[in-house]
Amino acid sequence: MKTHGSAVWSGGIKDGKGAISTQSGAIKDHPYGFASRFEGKPGTNPEELIGAAHAGxxxxxxxxxxxEAGLTAEQMNTKAEVTLDKLDDGYAITAVHLMLEAKIPGADDARFQELAGKAKANCPVSKLLNANITLDAKLV
Incomplete structure (x- = not known):
């Protein structure tokens, strides 16, 4: 299976503007730039898109x-906080912190923590990222 995302960019790093799109059209020509990435201005940035992808x-x-363990979630809510750090040789995504709240009838906390840890280690996006990935999993 292959899918793609794309980006266009015009201008310099600080005054330039770009747009990000996905193959499915879920995101189409969504603006991004230096200000949305580093200054908290409106628009998206690659890190929040990675966070959404990792959470999903x-x-x-x-x-x-x-x-596989005979359990079904009634609801799971996950947030992925992505850390972008400036290093000596440029920027790097150094960490992702997953925060999960889940309602799973019949699950006990010990088994839930074990299964959540297995998912953290083995989901394809976790395997892709060369970052410290941590997890806070809460059974509600």
Whole structure:
């Protein structure tokens, strides 16, 4: 399976402007630039898109793992906080912190933590990232 995202850019790093799109059209020509990435201005940035992708991938992987354990989530809410740090040789995504709240009938906390940890380690986006990935999983 292959899919793609794309970006266009015009101008310099600080005064330039870009747009990001996805193959599906879920994101189409969404603006991004220096100000949205580093100054908190409106627009998107690659890190928040990676966060959304990681949250979605992890949550879907956990759904599979729960099913294999005979459990079904009533609801799971995941946030992925992505850290972009300036290093000596440029910028790097150094960490992703996954925060999960889940309502899973019949699950006990010990088993839930084990299964959530397995999903964190094995979802395809976790495997892609060369970052410290941490998890706070809360059964509600």
């Amino acid at each position: 991938c992890f949550t879907m992987a956990l759904s599979l793992i729960l099913g």
